[in-house]
Amino acid sequence: MAQKRFPVVTARNLSFAYDTAAVLQGVNFTAYAGEMIAVIGPNGGGKSTLIKLILGLIEPTQGSLHVLGKRPSVARGEIGYVPQYTHFDTRFPISVREVVLTGCTRPVFGRHTKADKAAAAGALERVGLSDRALDSFAELSGGQQQRVLIARALVSDPSILLLDEPTANVDAFMSDRFLELVVNLATDRTVFFVTHDTGYVSEESDRVFCINRSLVEHPVAALRQDLVHATYSQPVRKVLHNKHIDTTHMTL
Numbered sequence: 001m002a003q004k005r006f007p008v009v010t011a012r013n014l015s016f017a018y019d020t021a022a023v024l025q026g027v028n029f030t031a032y033a034g035e036m037i038a039v040i041g042p043n044g045g046g047k048s049t050l051i052k053l054i055l056g057l058i059e060p061t062q063g064s065l066h067v068l069g070k071r072p073s074v075a076r077g078e079i080g081y082v083p084q085y086t087h088f089d090t091r092f093p094i095s096v097r098e099v100v101l102t103g104c105t106r107p108v109f110g111r112h113t114k115a116d117k118a119a120a121a122g123a124l125e126r127v128g129l130s131d132r133a134l135d136s137f138a139e140l141s142g143g144q145q146q147r148v149l150i151a152r153a154l155v156s157d158p159s160i161l162l163l164d165e166p167t168a169n170v171d172a173f174m175s176d177r178f179l180e181l182v183v184n185l186a187t188d189r190t191v192f193f194v195t196h197d198t199g200y201v202s203e204e205s206d207r208v209f210c211i212n213r214s215l216v217e218h219p220v221a222a223l224r225q226d227l228v229h230a231t232y233s234q235p236v237r238k239v240l241h242n243k244h245i246d247t248t249h250m251t252l
Ligand SMILES: Nc1ncnc2c1ncn2[C@@H]1O[C@H](COP(=O)(O)OP(=O)(O)O)[C@@H](O)[C@H]1O
Pocket: 018, 019, 023, 041, 042, 043, 044, 045, 046, 047, 048, 049, 050
């Protein structure tokens, strides 16, 4: 599809260090419109750092990074983000709909407009939770809460969605349907899907970026156990996507 080749995020010789040691070094890639990109790699490899660079929360130490042709901080309104750890104080009685509305960029005089409310309803429908809009967020399961946070990221209809380890709270049974949702979201936006569970990657992703200080792109078909081993040096649970889940722990 010609439309797929529209460049959305471009990194050229991108490096980043919090202090002296490089966390990311010499990273090059172009992400195109409508791609679902799985971002894998070991803990501390720099995945969340890359996400924060795309969001413009931190600036490259070297090289360049453009989002929709702009500086990341300028393009931030086009990006939906689900951070790796999101904490809502569960003693505070906030409804599902209110959580989603916190994703609206400009509440007018502290009140949400009709358009905001319609967008929130649309986002909840997208994640399959319309019927829970008025329920307390705290009552939902971990997987449902995660879907609400995705709805919050979707409410401004961003062209880029950054999901940093969204599967951490999702139990194995839910995970296949969760992946289906994420794949559907990538039909009309670019999704960066960070996960340390390579089982989520599979053939559903268009591309696989492996980040361990540098970025190495792997063809999706090449995501075999030898790569998993090279990346993690430990056994990894494999999730199959033909609608059943194999929970055997493989010895590599
Ligand atoms: N705010 C920070 N200040 C200093 N070092 C950090 C900070 N955040 C992360 N790091 C370090 O940067 C490296 C990459 O972290 P991160 O991007 O969170 O990795 P990942 O998401 O792949 O687990 C790690 O060594 C981590 O300790």
